[in-house]
Amino acid sequence: MKKYFGLTLFVILGFSAIAQKKQLSLSDAVLQQNRAFRDEQCNAITWIPGTDSYVYTSNNYQTMYQASVKKTEPEQVLTIQEANTALGSQLYNFYGFSFRNTNEILLTDGNNYYSLNLKTKTGSKLVSVVEAGANAEYEMVSGSVAYTIENNLWIVNSKGDKIAVTSNTDKNIVSGQTYARSEFGITDGIFWSGKGNYLAFYQKDETEVKSYPLVDITKTPAELMNIKYPMAGQGSEKPKVGIYSVSTGKTVFISPKGAVDSYLTNLCWTPDENFVFIAEVNREQNHMWLNQYDAKTGSFVRTILEEQHDKWVEPEHPAFFPSANSNNFIWISEKDGFNNLYYYSIEGKLIKQLTANKFVAKEILQSINKGKEIVFAATGTSPLNTLYYAVDLNGKQRCLTLEEGTHGIVINDMNTYFIDQYSSHAVPGKVELKTITGKITKTLSVSKNKLAEVQIGTADIGQIKAEDGSVLYTRLIKPSNFDPNKKYPVMVYVYGGPHAQMITNSWLDGANLWMYWMAEQGYLVFTLDNRGSGERGFAFENQIHRQLGVVEIKDQMKGIDYLKSLNYVDTSRFAVHGWSFGGFMTTSLMLKQSETFKVGVAGGPVTDWKYYEVMYGERYMDRPEENAKGYEEASLFSHANKLKGDLLLIHGTVDDVVVPQHNDALIKKFIELGIQIDFFHYPMHKHNVIGKDRVHLIQKVLDYIIENNK
Secondary structure: OHHHHHHHHHHHHHHHHHHHOEOOOHHHHHHOOOOOOOOOOOEEEEEOOOOOEEEEEOOOOOEEEEEEOOOOOOEEEEEHHHHHHHHOOOOOOOOOOEEOOOOEEEEEOOOEEEEEEOOOOEEEEEEEOOOOOEEEEEOOOOOOEEEEEOOEEEEEOOOOOEEEOOOOOOOOEEEOOOOHHHOOOOOOOEEEOOOOOEEEEEEEEOOOOOEEEEEEOOOOOOEEEEEEOOEOOOOOOEEEEEEEEOOOOOEEEEOOOOOOOOEEEEEEEOOOOOEEEEEEEOOOOOEEEEEEEEOOOOOEEEEEEEEEOOOOOOOOOOOEOOOOOOOOEEEEEOOOOOOEEEEEOOOOOEEEEOOOOOOOEEEEEEEEOOOOEEEEEEOOOOOOOEEEEEEEOOOOEEEOOOOOOEEEEEEOOOOOEEEEEEEOOOOOOEEEEEEOOOOEEEEEEEOOOOOOOEOOOEEEEEEEEOOOOOEEEEEEEEOOOOOOOOOEEEEEEOOOOOOOOOOOOOHHHHOOHHHHHHHHOOOEEEEEEOOOOOOOOHHHHHHHOOOOOOHHHHHHHHHHHHHHOOOOEEEEEEEEEEEOHHHHHHHHHHHHOOOOEEEEEEEOOOOOHHHOEHHHHHHHHOOHHHOHHHHHHHOHHHHHHHOOOEEEEEEEOOOOOOOOHHHHHHHHHHHHHOOOOEEEEEOOOOOOOOOOHHHHHHHHHHHHHHHHOO
């Protein structure tokens, strides 16, 4: 009798504990994942130059703390209110600060640059950029700032003098902005040399790029907003690289050695400022030349190395120079199947292949030990990880972060210690002080699980096999009250495109918190990273060439087969949702696998690759005239008549990435076929619906699935 009473009491207390947990609102799931529910981190950790002390900020970046290797208990140094009082500024937070020297930090609000002494708490404004300025890049040695106004490039120096680097009246000639639709790892258009004596910049001629009409409805009447959008097979940007000499005020230009619309990518300076490296890629994207140019004259010096592949060659990382005293460099290449590090002389001689890993090197962080070792991020033991390694110039490699998970590290100037912040499937967040060998000196903080008091379910990470034997990783989110004896509908969340990885060994496993909210509505939420997705090596990724949506769908259906093998899955109630490439995949699955999926919601989908941009689309599909069969098979218009389930299409009205023509043309096709579908657009949103409107979007998506998947 006592035994039964004890069991009953345990059950009651168990249910009571669950009942006391907070219900997760959809609004909080969308807006608070990286705010209230974010793990406690040492944000913006920065070592103070020449010391073993470091500073970091609070989660909201508004309070700065200082600690050291010997004194790890942090002390408050500065608040943003104190900084604003000292500077007469209106800074919102410390985001993006950097050290000018041991005592002074550089702060900016985007237009004004300030210097603030952390010891005296005094400071001043250094330089200002005009209100219309954009894309500003501060040069630490000279104190000058390069910036753009509309299509031209300017410099304001430390004296406040404004210098026009370019003065093109033709709006088709654009200087100092990102180029090639930010492909090839291009994120900037302005590149100061190491000592600030030269300024390199991208210049693109968009004369042959057709304009695409978007509409600004905030005006009365609405106004036309034309953007330049190079669609596959059509006229593209013609690039140049300008090199401006600060001392002479003159600019020399570098043009492609091949066709005028070849790509000039991965621009970087040599440490001595004498040369610029540029990786030139032909428009077909199957041949790359790393070229060296003279900074003073812009003249071609030599081709240092070149690579070819019949599918594609995609350089994404500029040359890295381990030593400030040498022009020998590291080049990241996946020519052997995985991104590895190769050490070259400037003359193009391969000195040493430093790594021969069968996993992906993600990026080089820095060199240490006077340039004798290179620290780089890589997937390592599992493609779901981000670990850090050091390799010396003889190829001897060691791992600095031994715990599996997703790491980020910051190394001190003396290369003796680093701070490691990481999370994993089981660790919400941890910050550790380590020696350069990777030995833990002290644990600085351990994040509590901020979702512990919230009623959410769990995620299972698994593996299945593709038809070629490749391992495919899966994530299955279950509700908190999961009962294996019940039958659950499934929402498949899909992306599936290149360079993306939905499942990672990090807290929440790469999932969005709203997926857990969906699980609490009685759903299983399933994700699979198919062939073609990122961080798995070239052979895994290049199978999509000329046939987007073929192997990806095969792999997603392997995921469906796995789900069907689970006794608790309601196989009559599969839904699918995705955005961008995931929108293409969602609609493709609804059409090509119409017997499987009952409902789908596709956001910002590519519906026909001939409408997508040159740089991305032609890499994976070649030009439309070169691959007519592949384009036709991938086009959703070719399969529109197969729709059986409920489909909701969503688009931002000013989407400048996947332009609205994609959805509009598909809707027109459905109308011609007499097929009813649903459509919703988000006025004045670009490719992603952001801010508070994102709550409306996610509510729209999930309500549609729940209502139509009964």
